[in-house]
Amino acid sequence: MRRFAIIGHRAVTDPGFSLNDMPGSAGRMDVLCRCVNASFFLSHDLRRDVECYLILKDGIETTILFKGETVRSLNPDERSAGALIKKALAKTCGSEFVESSPGVFIRRGGLDRLLSEFSFVILDESGADIRGMDILPENLLLSDHQNFTEAEEELIAPLPRVSVGPLVLHADHTITVYQNEVDRRGV
Structure with missing residues (x-):
């Protein structure tokens, strides 16, 4: 199972956001929707061996x-992912995941809890190039359009960092390049 976790620094947890204004009223939820799509979509198919965690x-x-x-009802457009996120946010939840729609779950808690459950590698342009690695990591953590905060950097300081190339890419593009590398290796 391959896991992507993306921190949405400004992403709202209020389900009242407008699907017509995800970059504004939803706190750049559009970035997270693109990451969901990059994690799963192939042409006319979905990657079934992937989980995508959005930390709002x-x-x-x-x-x-x-x-x-x-997952069901996920289509390759931002509004589709946004609608599933909006539905999840409207669901009453606690500290354990509850299903809001087929294949979509929600719980309270964020990065510290996720780091206690899985060993993540940070996707960061200053990390070791994945093309030089014999074995690719399966659990990857990245940030949205903002850098990790100081508090987040403290939490992730001991974690290894890998890169998909020398330039800074958008989060969703980074996932796409990573997925392509996995595909090329036939993993």
Whole structure:
């Protein structure tokens, strides 16, 4: 199972955001929607061996999980992913994941909890190039359009860092390049 976790620094946890204004009223939820799409979509198919965790930080820290093996109603456009996120945020939840729609889950809690559950590698342009690695990591953590905060950097300081290339890319593009490398290796 390959896992991507993306921190949404300004992503709202209030389901009242407009699908017509995800970059504004939803706190750049559009970035997270593109990451969901990059994690799963192939031409006319989905990657079933992927999980995508969205850590929403604007409000009560919340994690939304998309599971490729069971997700339904996800189409390759931002509004589709946004609608599933909006539905998840409207669901009452606690500290354990609850399903809001097929393959989409929500719980309270964020990065520190996720780091206690899985060993992540940070996708960072200053990390070791994945093309020089014999074995690619399976659990990857990256930030949205903003850098990790000081508090987040403290949490992730001991984690290894890998890169998909020498330039800074958008989060969703980084996922796409990483997926392509996995595909090329036939992993």
